[in-house]
Amino acid sequence: MYLAKVKVTLKPAVNDPQGITIGRALGRLGFDTVDSVRAGKYFELKINEPERAVAEKKVREMCEKLLANPVIERFSFDLEPA
Amino acid sequence: MYLAKVKVTLKPAVNDPQGITIGRALGRLGFDTVDSVRAGKYFELKINEPERAVAEKKVREMCEKLLANPVIERFSFDLEPA
Structure with a gap:
């Protein structure tokens, strides 16, 4: 069993209105x-897989197929035993 | 200058319909x-602050005031020089 911690972020060239809005709000709060602020997504997945290499391959596929949009986003993840 | 990488997740007791939906979709894709899947938010903030301790305190305040809802969410962050 592994816990995958997946971060999905917009590619640097992609405009991020959510991040810009949050940055402005922080400025108004006195920060x-x-x-700059960039907004992204974060997922924690429990994978019922005994082999680390298999779990890693599966998580990568999940990111490519569903969790991230490869046209505008990039992803990274850590795997830890759970 | 520091780069803060902030993860915001729902507290374990809080229902996560987005995570449940993603988990079901992954199942339909053959995974x-x-x-289980838990969905959260991820932010990268560039902080123009020379002192690490000050940057850390500021980021904590930003999380408590705006980035996370302390009633239902928890946050964690790493700071790295940028």
Whole structure:
């Protein structure tokens, strides 16, 4: 059993209106040292798979097929025994 | 300058319909070893602050005030020099 911690972020060239809005809101709250904000998604998946290599391959496929949009997003993940 | 990588997740007791839906969709795609999915948010913030301790305190405040809802969510973050 493995726990996959998946981060999905927009590619640097892609405009991020959510991040921009959050950055402005932080500025209005007095956080004037915030330079930029990028918003993304985070998933924790429990994978019932005894082999680490298989679990890693499966998680990569899940990211490519469903969790991330490869046209505008990139993903990264850590696997830890659970 | 620091880069804060912030993860916001629902507390374990809070129902997560988005995660459940994603888990079902993964099952329909053939990923039958997925045990559970929890969905969260991820932010990358660039903080224009020379002192690590100050940057850390600021990011914690931002999480408590805006990025996370402390009633139903928890947050964690890493800081790295940028």
